[in-house]
Structures are given as structure tokens and as C-alpha cells.
Amino acid sequence: MIKLIQIELYKIFRKPRTYIGFGAIAFIVTVVNLGFLFEGEQLLGFLLDSLKDKFLLSGNLINAYTMTFVILNSLWIHLPILISITAGDMISGEANNGTFRLLLTRPISRSKLLTAKFFSAWIYTVLLLLFMISLSLIMGYLMFGVGDLIVIKSTISILSSDDTLWRFGYATLYGILSMTTVTSLSFLLSSLSENSIGPIVGTFAIIVGLTIVSTLGYALIGPAIPYLFTTYLPSWDLFFTMELDTAKLTHAIYVNLAYTIAFITFTFYYFKNKDILS
Amino acid sequence: MKKEVFLEFDHVSKQYKDFLAVNDLSFKVYEGDIFGFLGPNGAGKSTSIRMTLSLIKPTSGNITLLGKSIVNEREETLAQVGALIEKPDFYPYLTAQKNLEILGKISGVDNLATKVDEVLELVGLSERRESKVKTFSQGMKQRLGIAQTLLHDPKLIILDEPANGLDPQGQVDMRELIVRINKERGITVIISSHILNEVEQICNRMVIINRGKSMVEGNVSELLTGSRMKVSYVTNDNKQTLELLANSDFKQFVTGIEKEKLTLLIEHENIPELNNFLSNEGVKVYSIEPIRSLEEYFISMTK
Numbered sequence: 001m002i003k004l005i006q007i008e009l010y011k012i013f014r015k016p017r018t019y020i021g022f023g024a025i026a027f028i029v030t031v032v033n034l035g036f037l038f039e040g041e042q043l044l045g046f047l048l049d050s051l052k053d054k055f056l057l058s059g060n061l062i063n064a065y066t067m068t069f070v071i072l073n074s075l076w077i078h079l080p081i082l083i084s085i086t087a088g089d090m091i092s093g094e095a096n097n098g099t100f101r102l103l104l105t106r107p108i109s110r111s112k113l114l115t116a117k118f119f120s121a122w123i124y125t126v127l128l129l130l131f132m133i134s135l136s137l138i139m140g141y142l143m144f145g146v147g148d149l150i151v152i153k154s155t156i157s158i159l160s161s162d163d164t165l166w167r168f169g170y171a172t173l174y175g176i177l178s179m180t181t182v183t184s185l186s187f188l189l190s191s192l193s194e195n196s197i198g199p200i201v202g203t204f205a206i207i208v209g210l211t212i213v214s215t216l217g218y219a220l221i222g223p224a225i226p227y228l229f230t231t232y233l234p235s236w237d238l239f240f241t242m243e244l245d246t247a248k249l250t251h252a253i254y255v256n257l258a259y260t261i262a263f264i265t266f267t268f269y270y271f272k273n274k275d276i277l278s
Numbered sequence: 279m280k281k282e283v284f285l286e287f288d289h290v291s292k293q294y295k296d297f298l299a300v301n302d303l304s305f306k307v308y309e310g311d312i313f314g315f316l317g318p319n320g321a322g323k324s325t326s327i328r329m330t331l332s333l334i335k336p337t338s339g340n341i342t343l344l345g346k347s348i349v350n351e352r353e354e355t356l357a358q359v360g361a362l363i364e365k366p367d368f369y370p371y372l373t374a375q376k377n378l379e380i381l382g383k384i385s386g387v388d389n390l391a392t393k394v395d396e397v398l399e400l401v402g403l404s405e406r407r408e409s410k411v412k413t414f415s416q417g418m419k420q421r422l423g424i425a426q427t428l429l430h431d432p433k434l435i436i437l438d439e440p441a442n443g444l445d446p447q448g449q450v451d452m453r454e455l456i457v458r459i460n461k462e463r464g465i466t467v468i469i470s471s472h473i474l475n476e477v478e479q480i481c482n483r484m485v486i487i488n489r490g491k492s493m494v495e496g497n498v499s500e501l502l503t504g505s506r507m508k509v510s511y512v513t514n515d516n517k518q519t520l521e522l523l524a525n526s527d528f529k530q531f532v533t534g535i536e537k538e539k540l541t542l543l544i545e546h547e548n549i550p551e552l553n554n555f556l557s558n559e560g561v562k563v564y565s566i567e568p569i570r571s572l573e574e575y576f577i578s579m580t581k
Contacts, residue, residue: 007380014371098367102426105331106384107357276333 004108004116005123012086012124021082021124025132028078032071033139036062063147064140065164071136072171072236079175080182080207080233081200082128087121087186088199091271095194095278110272118187118264125183129175133168151240159240171236174253178236181229181256182207184263191271194278207233226251229259281308282344284434284466285330290339291490292325299325301490302339307434307468307483312460314477314484314498315470322490323470324364327438330468331361343434357385360427360435365442366419370412374403374422377411378429385430397425401455417448424455428463435459438470449473453480507546507568510539514562522559528552539567 012018040062091114094100103113149164151157159167185206189199210230213221225231232252238245285307292300300322307313317323328334330341332352341348343355368377375394382390398404401421411419420440427435440456441449457480460467471477477484478498485495494501513519516535523532523542531544531552544552549566556563 003383007383011369011372011380014369016371097369098365099369101333101361101363101367102381103384104333105356105359105361105363106381107353107386107430108384109353273335275335276328 001112001116004112005119008090008116008120009123012120015089017089018086018124020085021128022131024078024082025128026135029071029132029135029139033067033136033143036067036070037143061147061150063144063149063161064137065146065149065159065161065168067140067144068133068136068168069149069151069240071132072175073234077207079129079132079179081204083125083179083182084186084200084203086124087183088190088193088203089196090117090121090187091190092193092196092199093190095276096196098278100276100278104276111268114191114268114271118184118267121183121187122180125179126176129172129179133172133175137168149240151237153237153241155241157240157242159242167239171239174236174239174249177253177256177260178229178233181260181263182233184260184267188263188267191267191274206230227255229255232256281310283307284309284311284344285468286340286342287326288340288342290326290329290336290341292322292329292334293337299490300329300336303487303490303492304339305485305492305495307466309466310460310464311483312456312467312469312481314481315468315487316472316474316477316484317487318472321487323472323487324438325490326487327361327363327436327468327470330436331359331363332356333363357430358433360430360432361438362420362423362427362436362440363438366423368411368419368422368426371410373408373410374398374414375407377422378426381426382429387430393429397428400428400459401425416443417445417451420444420448420452421455424452424459428459428465432465434466434468436468436470439472440469441471441473441476449476456480508533508541508543509549510536510541510565510567511556511563512539512565512567513556514564516540519556519561522556522561526555528555 094103104110146161148161149159151159182203186199186203189202190196193199193202207230210228211233214225214228214231232255235249235252238249238252283306287303287305290300290303291298303322303326315323315327325334329336330343330348332348332355335349343358346355348355368374369380372380375398378394378397379390382393387393394407395404398407401424403418403421403425406414406418411422414422420443424435424437424440427437437456441452444452453476456467456469459465469477469481481498483496484498484501486493511519516538519540520532520535523529523540528542528544528548531542531548533541533543535541542552553563553566
């Protein structure tokens, strides 16, 4: 299995499209950091304007943690697209290139091949996420240093700098879980398709579609919203409150796990019985 | 010596929703055969080959390779088979060598580096081993396709339209390569093709299928000579010879003069008798040419 995963990873990292994700993240992180470097005071002033009357804000408020927190907010929409470029190509790309005929006529089970492909896509996902977070922290540290993190949601949390890093650690682990759900969705769509565009567009459409419906169609699908995985894509920020909402976090983890297992199970069942006509 | 049955289709059918692609197909391929799998487009050749390689599951019937079920013992049987299906598609962004290494690793080939060298040498691609496949011509891809079938020392190779997209010289080279693999390595070969000339020249046995059904199966030379064949004669005076034959016991065989050649539709065993007759009558025969070919046989079986 390790040999198969190595082969799949080799194939992934020899494709130029693989680096689109890393390039896009490097670009976003750099632009956001530079934006704050030149316009940071104004941006922060705009964000904290309403607080100035009630709080005395001092110290290094634009820092590596603030930057990483801001950048993590892109997680729920940008990262799934970048993940689907690779995960959505894992099966459909082979069908499109005609290389499935080469692979599936080898003395190896379809399940093993599929397992290797999924783990390779997952490793790519993890690397992409770690790259984004570590680049944000490093670039933010080099440009701004460290400091306290102010999180404004329904409540205001001011997290001291020595109480922040572990939160990013757990947020990263949660991000890996929620992005694994996205990876398994892309993987499922990839098994249904004969070209790579379908899974990429499909993943994006499902995530954006469900998010819009959740936001605007509350009356229509209100009871279902707590059970949609898209509801919990941005739940990494639950780690950035003074008191952790463990009940909500646990529910988010279960929903992500349930969807991941369902997507993968269906992919394996479908692909094992699929006639390869490409 | 009776040859071992290598591959057997036993009443195999494949039904898609409202389309029966393969209909109760049965045939056998024996050890050492170069077996032609013939049929017009849409006859069910590719579906049958894909079923042999377990890319498609049969709806009913059994396919066995060396006595083992392709469906139930998929990995064991595929370890004995190398295949080139339709186009020779590879990872275009990788070199020829890397493509083969990947496929060899998946197949669990021992001494992979040596094996890759050996098959690249066999197909004449050693000097292009470091070139990316996207720079290859169709002929080179086809040869690389043959190379990958041999990586894991299979006992059977299946080639689906191996001459597709090749120029005439490429087709000749491909035929020579297939015969060499069969003779030197003792590998049984199945060739699916609608290029009849190719099959006629290199196959010893064949099956012709049409609309998913087997029309005929057997030894190529026996099938082609077992019935009347069309023969053209060039004599010193074709018109006079035509009149002579029209008034003889051979009149039933005469079909006329086509392109300044006297043509007859005649059984194989009657040809020496006809030659004797013409010789005794003082007719000078300059050439005798069989026109009856696999092409006509194929058309007669599939129309």
C-alpha cells in the first residue's frame, strides 16, 4: 500500500496543476500580509472603530496571529476549490487520459488502488492546509511579530499571545477534518465523472449552493441545517473563544466524520462495480 | 501434441440497459496461438476484451484463463496477462522509463530496472527512455504500449487494434514485433482487429464475431481454403481460354474476365486439375493469383 501511495504522490507532484494550489495560497497570504503592512492601521481602525469608546486598545494588534486568523477565514471557500483541483482529478483524470486501462489491467485490486488514491489526495490536502497556516504564521511573524489576538464574533475575545498558538494547532486539526470531508466529496464526484472539470465544478457548486441555501433558505431547510457538512466548514473558529463550546465542536466533528465515511463508502461501492469504458 | 486451452469464453453475454453488446459468445484460445479476434465496428470486440481483463463484468457466462475464473480470481489471472487496449495512453508528463517503472511497481515486477531496459530494447525505444511520452509519435507510443504488456512476463498478451494510427512501415514493424514476441518468448497473443490483412498475415487461429455473436472460429488457413476461392489467371489468350473453359467440365467455375484477367470461383482442391487441363490444351499460363482473401470471407460472414 505504501508503494502505491508513493506512486500516486509522485504522479500528483509531477503535474503542474498540483502547484496551482500552493501558488494561489502563497499569493493570497502575501497579498493579505502586504495589505496589512501598508494599510493595516486603517483596516484595523475600521474593524475596531465601535470598540474604541468602550476599550482601551494598545500593543501590537496586527501580528502573526491576527494575520493567520484573517487568512484562515478564507478556508471555507478558497481551500475547497484548490483541493478539488487535485482530489477531483484523482479518478476522473485517469479516465480522461485513458490511463485507467493501464492501471486496472494490472494484478491489483480496485479497492487497493482507490485506497492509495484517496490517501494521496488526503496527504495533498493536509500539506496544502499546513502550508497555508505555516506560511501565514511565518510571514506574519517576520512582518509583524507576535501579539494578542482580538476575535470579534457574537462575543469579543481577547486572547493573549501565549494562549493562542495551541488554538491554531487545534484549529488546524479541525481544518484537516473538514477539508477531508471536502476531499472525499471531490473524490466521490471524481469516481462518477470521466473528466476533471465536473468534480471541480461539482464540489464548488455543492459547497456554495448549500451555504447559500443554509443562509437564505432557513424557512425551507431550517431543520436540516445542523446536519449539513457545509454548516461546519468554518467551525475551526470555535477554538478562538475564551470558553470552548465542546458540545458544538463535538457535533461538528461527528457531522464531518459521518459525511466523510458516507462519501468514501459510496465511492468504493460504486467504483468496485463500475464498468471501465474509458 | 494437444495444446492447452489458455483462454476460454463460455457462453458469455454482456447486456447494457437496452443493448446486448455480447450475445452468448464462446471460443477458445490455445497455448502459443496468435489468435485473431475479428469483427466489424460495434461487433462486441472491445467489450469482450475488456471483460477478459475484468474492466467490464459479464452479465452471464464464464471467462477462464488457464482454468481460473477471471471474475473470481481477478488478480491471479491478470498477473498472467499483458494488455494494450485501444489507444496506447500513458502519463504524458513522465518519461517512457518512468511510465514503465510505475506500471512495473504496481505489477510487483522483480529486478524492475533490468526488466525496463529489456523491454525498451525489445521495442527499440532504449534511446528515448528519458524522453517524455508527450513528445512521442503514435508509432513510438504503440511500441511503448507493447513494452508495458511484457513487463511482468505474462503468458498471454492482448492487443486491441495494435496497428491503429500507424503508417504502412509502422504496421509492418508492429507485425514483425508481435511474431517475434510469440516465437521467441512463447507468449500467446490475441489480436483484436478489423485490419484483415494484419490478421491474415500473422494469426494462426481466429474467431469472427458480429453483433456480439460468434460467426465462425478456427484455423485461419483452413477457414480460408475450406470453401471456394476466387482465382485470377493470366494466359497467352484469355478470351480463347474462357471459351475453352466454357465448353469444359470447368464451366461452372468461370466467372468472366475482370481487368484483363480470367477469373474463376473454384474449390481449392480443383485447382491442380484445372492447371493440368489448361496445360494439356496447350494454354500457356503466366500467372495464377488467389483473389479470395480474408476480406471476402469476413464480408461473407458478417453481412
